[in-house]
Amino acid sequence: MSETRSNSHLYLKALSKRFGSVVAVDNIDLTIDAGQYCCMLGPSGCGKSSTLRMIAGHEHPDSGRIVLGSTDITGQPPAKRGTAMMFQNYALFPHLDCVDNVAFALKMRGVDKPTRREMALQMLERVHMLEQRARKPGQLSGGQQQRVALGRALITEPQLLLLDEPLSALDPYLRIEMRTELKRLQRDLGIAFVHVTHSQEEAMALADMVVVMNEGQIEQAGQPYDVFNRPASVFVAKFIGGHNVIEKDDQIFAVRSDKIRVNRGGDSVIRNIEFLGHTVKLSIQSPATELTVTCADNEFYRGPYETGDPVSLQWNHADQHVLS
Ligand SMILES: Nc1ncnc2c1ncn2[C@@H]1O[C@H](COP(=O)(O)OP(=O)(O)O)[C@@H](O)[C@H]1O
Ligand SMILES: [Mg+2]
Numbered sequence: 327m328s329e330t331r332s333n334s335h336l337y338l339k340a341l342s343k344r345f346g347s348v349v350a351v352d353n354i355d356l357t358i359d360a361g362q363y364c365c366m367l368g369p370s371g372c373g374k375s376s377t378l379r380m381i382a383g384h385e386h387p388d389s390g391r392i393v394l395g396s397t398d399i400t401g402q403p404p405a406k407r408g409t410a411m412m413f414q415n416y417a418l419f420p421h422l423d424c425v426d427n428v429a430f431a432l433k434m435r436g437v438d439k440p441t442r443r444e445m446a447l448q449m450l451e452r453v454h455m456l457e458q459r460a461r462k463p464g465q466l467s468g469g470q471q472q473r474v475a476l477g478r479a480l481i482t483e484p485q486l487l488l489l490d491e492p493l494s495a496l497d498p499y500l501r502i503e504m505r506t507e508l509k510r511l512q513r514d515l516g517i518a519f520v521h522v523t524h525s526q527e528e529a530m531a532l533a534d535m536v537v538v539m540n541e542g543q544i545e546q547a548g549q550p551y552d553v554f555n556r557p558a559s560v561f562v563a564k565f566i567g568g569h570n571v572i573e574k575d576d577q578i579f580a581v582r583s584d585k586i587r588v589n590r591g592g593d594s595v596i597r598n599i600e601f602l603g604h605t606v607k608l609s610i611q612s613p614a615t616e617l618t619v620t621c622a623d624n625e626f627y628r629g630p631y632e633t634g635d636p637v638s639l640q641w642n643h644a645d646q647h648v649l650s
Contacts, residue, residue, distance in 0.1 A: 335357060335358060335359055335360055335393075335394075335395065335518075336356075336357070336358040336381070336392075336393070336394055336486060336518060336520070337356070337357050337391075337392070337393040337394075338354055338355060338356040338357075338377075338381070338390065338391075338392055339355060339390055339391040339392075339393070340353050340354075340355060340389060340390040340391070341353070341354050341355075341356075341377070341380060341387050341389070341390030341391070341392065342354075342387060342388050342389045342390055343373075343376050343377075343380060343385060343387050343388055344388055349542050350373045350376040350542055351373040351376050351377050351380070351387075351542050352373070352541070352542035352543045353389075353390070353543070354377065354390075354539075354542075354543065354544050355544075356537060356544060356547065358518055358520065358535065359518070359534075359535075360518060361516050361517065361518060362518050362519075362534040362535055363509065363512050363518070363519050363521065363532055363533050363534045363535075364518065364519065364520045364521065364533060364534065364535045364536075364537060365520075365521050365522075365523055365528070365529035365532055365533035365535070365536050365537070366378070366520060366521070366522045366523070366537045366539060367523055367524065367525075367526060367529040367536055367537065367538050367539070367565075368524065368538060368539035368540055368545075368565070369524060369540070369565065370524060372539045372540050372541060372542065373539055373541075373542040373543075374490075374522040374524075374539055375490055375522060377522075377539075378411070378488050378490050378520060378522050380392065381409060381486070381488055381520065382404055382407070382409050382411040382488050383399070383402060383403060383404035383407050383409070384404060384411070387400065394407065394408055394409065394485060394486060395408070395485060405431075405434070405482075408484055408485040408486065409484050409485065409486045409487075409488055410479040410480065410482050410484035410486075410487055410488065411479060411487075411488040411489075411490070412475050412476060412478075412479045412487065412488070412489045412490070412492055413475070413490055415495065416463075416471050416472060416474070416475040416495075417475070418463040418471060418474060418475060418478070419463070420462060420463050420464060421462065422462065423459065423460050423461060423462050424446075424450055424455055424458055424459045424460070424461055424462075424466075424474050424477075425443060425446045425447065425450065425459050425460070426446075427463070427474055427477075427478050428446040428449050428450060428474060428477040428478045428481055429442040429443060429445070429446035429481065430478060431478065431481055431482045432445060432446070432481060432482075435482075445481060446477070446481065447459065449477040449480060449481050450474075450477055452477065452480075452511075453473040453474070453476050453477045453480075453511075454473060455470060455473045455474055455477065458470060468495055468496050468497075468500065469496060469500045469503070469504060472492065472493075472495075472496065472504060476492075476508075476511070480515070484517065485517055485518070486517060486518050486519075486520065487512075487515075487517060487518075487519045487520070488519075488520050488522075489508075489519060489520070489521045489522065490522045491522055491523060491524070492504075492508070492521065493505055493508075493523070493525075493528060494523075494524075494525075501528075505528060505531060505532055508521070508532065509531075509532055521533075526565065526566050526567050529550070530550045530554065530566075533549075533550050534549065535547060535548065535549060536548065536549070536550050536553045538553065538561075538562050538565060538566070540561050540565070545558060545559055545561050545562050546558040546559065546562045553566060554566055554568065555582075555647070556647060557569065557580055557647065557649065558649075558650060559649055559650050560578060560649050560650075563580040563647075563649055568582055568583055568584070568620075569581065569582055569583065570582075570583055570586070570615075570617045570618055571649070572614075572615060572617075573614075573615075574614070577648060578648070578649045579646045579647055579648045579649060580646075580647045580649055581641050581645055581646055581647070582645060583607075583617075583618045583619055583620040584605075584619075584620040584621075585641050585642070585645040586617065586619045586639050586640070586641045587639070587640045587641065588608065588610070588619055588621065588629075588631070588637050588638075588639060589637060589638045589639075589640060590629070590631075590635070590636075590637060591636055591637065591638065592636055592637050592638025592639075593612070593613055593636070593638065594610050594611060594612040594613070594617075594636070594637050594638060594639055595610065595611050595634065595635070595636055595637070596608055596609070596610055596631055596632070596633055596634065596635045596637060597609045597610065597611050597616070597633065598633060599631065599632070599633055601623075602620075603623075604622070604623060605620045605621065605622060605623060606620070606621050606622075606623055606626040607619070607620050608620075608621065608626075608631065610637065610639065612639060617639065619639065
């Protein structure tokens with residue numbers, strides 16, 4: 327990968343997209359630094375795919391601009407943008423083997439057969455699929471198909487790789503394995519990835535920058551640590567999980583569920599207990615609201631608590647994060 331490639335940035339300026347009366351993307355501004363792993367996170371229908379498709383050039387914005395590096399790519403066709411997209415369903419050609427699937431974009435660009443075969447084999451090696459090179463998609467597992475799809479997207483040497491829910495078709499075990507590989511690949515290549523997901527955990531695990539979207543707008547963009555510890559809104563605190571949103575004295579604030587201490591006896595009641603391995607999750611009905619508390623397993627078993635036990639809850643004032 328060349329130097330110029332690793333210096334490019336993506337800028338979205340006042341980007342909007344409507345479908346009839348639906349505002350899919352509502353005037354968003356976003357900057358993604360070179361070499362960053364960006365995760366766009368949000369519930370179904372919040373405009374993640376529409377944003378990605380506009381960056382890729384598969385959808386034309388109603389207004390706004392898209393700049394990659396120093397080039398305004400807003401009006402350019404997909405193949406000329408320096409972006410590549412990996413789709414949720416992989417969209418591999420069923421009648422082509424791995425080599426020809428990966429080499430397809432090179433064929434379209436008129437690269438001669440021996441050269442494109444050589445490049446495709448190198449790419450298959452990079453995504454650990456060299457051994458299966460002669461197989462067709464129907465003869466591959468979901469994870470293997472995904473590797474081929476990745477290779478096919480990366481063969482064009484994009485400045486930016488766009489991934490729309492790339493892990494959602496995989497079983498939970500494979501999802502975690504592939505997520506580690508995606509991150510490693512991104513670091514090796516040194517290009518920016520924009521990865522759309524509705525999984526908070528996935529976004530937190532992968533991202534240098536998390537962009538939380540809601541109803542076509544960006545609610546918050548920042549490093550995972552900051553978004554988690556300083557959610558900007560009630561929506562972010564609830565969506566990102568791990569927080570209790572509490573209303574008290576005309577104020578709304580978030581408290582992390584692992585920052586609340588449980589003491590025996592009091593006017594709250596344990597409604598439910600879930601053992602999660604390292605931690606135990608307690609659902610607790612306090613007089614005002616229902617709260618979630620996560621305790622370390624050793625802390626829990628010092629109890630141990632049972633459903634129906636009366637308890638009281640405590641947290642440090644410093645762990646209250648006021649929300650807008
Ligand atoms: N081609 C389309 N035609 C009409 N409405 C669409 C189209 N694509 C997306 N939408 C609508 O735009 C909104 C955002 O969709 P989308 O970007 O796919 O959300 P997400 O990927 O976050 O689930 C949704 O209300 C969706 O129904
Ligand atoms: Mg989508």
